[in-house]
Amino acid sequence: MSDERVSEGQVSEEKEKDYFWFYVAALAAAAIAVIILVKINEGDKYEGIQKLENEEVQRLNIRVLN
Structure with a gap:
């Protein structure tokens, strides 16, 4: 069970990183x-x-004219 919790934590961190780059790209596009x-x-x-x-x-x- 502890392995499942660790893997769930890693998945949520990976999703957060995906959103981070999305926010960076959106901010750059807005600028x-x-x-x-x-x-x-x-x-x-x-x-x-x-x-x-x-x-x-x-x-x-x-x-x-001259």
Whole structure:
């Protein structure tokens, strides 16, 4: 009977380890998702500046004919 208890304890530890790696993978996936969302929103933040820069380039890109 003591052997059964030991084997049951080992099984529960193995299941816990499986959940541990699941939690690590879920945490890593969540962190990557947050980083991606921040990077996407960061591009939107500079959109107005990019438009102004493009307009300035178009205004300065004129040809002078002599």
